Amino acid sequence: MSYQEFLKKIINKESRTLEKMRLAFILFFVLVFGVTFQQFAFSGHDRNATVSQNDNKNMKASVAEILKVSQSQGDVSVVVEDEKEKQEQKIQNAASEPAAPAIEIKKEKKAGQTFSDQNANPDFLPIRDFAAADVDANARAAIEVSEDGKVLYKKNENEKLPIASLTKLVVGIVVTENLTPDDIITITEKAIETEGITGRFKAGEKIKTEDLLKIMLVVSSNDAAAAFSEHFKSKEMDIVEMMNKKARELGLKNTHFTNSVGFDDKEHYSTASDYSKIVASSLKNERLWRVLSIKDEIIKSDANGVPDRKIISSDKLVFKNIGGILGGKTGYTPDAGGCLMVLFEVEGKNGRPNKKIISVVLGAKDTQARFDETEKLINWVREAYIF
Numbered sequence: 515m516s517y518q519e520f521l522k523k524i525i526n527k528e529s530r531t532l533e534k535m536r537l538a539f540i541l542f543f544v545l546v547f548g549v550t551f552q553q554f555a556f557s558g559h560d561r562n563a564t565v566s567q568n569d570n571k572n573m574k575a576s577v578a579e580i581l582k583v584s585q586s587q588g589d590v591s592v593v594v595e596d597e598k599e600k601q602e603q604k605i606q607n608a609a610s611e612p613a614a615p616a617i618e619i620k621k622e623k624k625a626g627q628t629f630s631d632q633n634a635n636p637d638f639l640p641i642r643d644f645a646a647a648d649v650d651a652n653a654r655a656a657i658e659v660s661e662d663g664k665v666l667y668k669k670n671e672n673e674k675l676p677i678a679s680l681t682k683l684v685v686g687i688v689v690t691e692n693l694t695p696d697d698i699i700t701i702t703e704k705a706i707e708t709e710g711i712t713g714r715f716k717a718g719e720k721i722k723t724e725d726l727l728k729i730m731l732v733v734s735s736n737d738a739a740a741a742f743s744e745h746f747k748s749k750e751m752d753i754v755e756m757m758n759k760k761a762r763e764l765g766l767k768n769t770h771f772t773n774s775v776g777f778d779d780k781e782h783y784s785t786a787s788d789y790s791k792i793v794a795s796s797l798k799n800e801r802l803w804r805v806l807s808i809k810d811e812i813i814k815s816d817a818n819g820v821p822d823r824k825i826i827s828s829d830k831l832v833f834k835n836i837g838g839i840l841g842g843k844t845g846y847t848p849d850a851g852g853c854l855m856v857l858f859e860v861e862g863k864n865g866r867p868n869k870k871i872i873s874v875v876l877g878a879k880d881t882q883a884r885f886d887e888t889e890k891l892i893n894w895v896r897e898a899y900i901f
Contacts, residue, residue: 639866639901640664646898651887654851654877657786658895661797661870666895671787674768675876678845678853679734680784681776683806684757684792686731689742690801692756695724699745701737708775710736719820724805725813732808732825734844736775743774761788764795778849786874793855793872806841806857809833830885831856836892840870844884851877852884858892860901869901 640660655670665671703717713735715721730738746753753774761769769784769792776782784792796802809832813823827833829842831854838859845853856873873891878884 640666640860640869640899643898643900646894649890649894649898651875651891652878652883653875653887655786656875656887656891657790657873658891659790659794659872661794661872663794666871666899667891668786672768672785674783674785676778676782676847676850677776677784677789677876678778678847678850679736679776680789680843680845680853680855680874680876681757681771681774681782682730682734682739682845683796683843683855684760684771685739685742685753685774686727686802686805687760687792687796687799688753688756689723689727690799692746692751693723695722695801697723699723699726699741701741702744705737705741705744708737708740710775712736713738714823715741716817716820719817721817728805728808728811728813728825729823731805731843732811732827734828739774739776761792764791766791776845776847776850778847786876789855789876790872790874793857793874797857797870803841803857806843807832808841829854829856831889834889836889844881846881846884851879852881853877854884854888856888856892860896860899862901866901871895 649667651667651669653669655673655675656667657665657669657671658667659665698720699722701715701717701719701721706712706715706717711734713726713729713733715737726738726741729735730742743753746756754771757771757774761771766784766788769788770781772779772782808825808827810824810826813825815822828844829839831842832839838861840857840859842854842856852875854873854875858871858873859868860871862868871892873888873895875884875888875891878887
């Protein structure tokens, strides 16, 4: 063989080797692109992420094998093609498998949330209609809250204030929980001497618990409240302590009682927010709310010489044509100002059930203002919210 023929053979051999190496590097970059695409497409699933990690390891091993074969000037095109087919097959298999189920994210209840903030009101109703302007109650404190705990309006709702005869609602709760309607109460001379609104009793008169309850809550008779206190005392029970126990059971931190009538005392107080919770706790007490819903009634007397009594509600709103008033309780003292609790109903839209709303106004400027401010808030709630 001549020198020229030998040189030509060497050049041809080197050309084939370079061509194979060039092909190997082209296929190498195709492989890298395929694996990168796989990682991007399946990065949201742990299972596929594991496949990608394994593929990376396999890719590194494959690259090392390619370089090793290339360095030995072997036929690398077959090795690279085989590796490419394996990677493509893995991608197809992963894509054909069902996707991993989405992770369920559960919202934990935050501290301080009421049950109405979550499960009790899943449709988020009532919804504020901002076409209605805001309102401001001309009172020291006020709150409007739905029966399931959603606050619709509030003003100084946590301020400790005297609550006057709104106190008698708590007396009514204690009475209905501890006495039967037919229990007999004897009116004492001390009870009759109680200052304020009277039930026109006679000393020694005996009256059924239910009738005395009506006189206390509907007329707001102070001597009726005192008579209940005297009756519990005769049974060695402290009605005021029972009232405070009820407040503690409800978790009320800003409520305390010193008497059953509602007389002003620096240690006798509640807040609009606390009082609304007392009302809410009583809504299932049908006996109590039958009395609180009375507009007027004649109480027949069983005692000789004691006339029948006609009682008329001290809550003027039950006689007004504003609709939906379910009952309430009035209160007034010079320190407390005009106070009023009203339970009213709003109409649910689109077939939804009606809802009960608790209204509490404390510290209105006078006895008439408590009605005016409450009526204003009732009308505003009906206009400003969709139920």
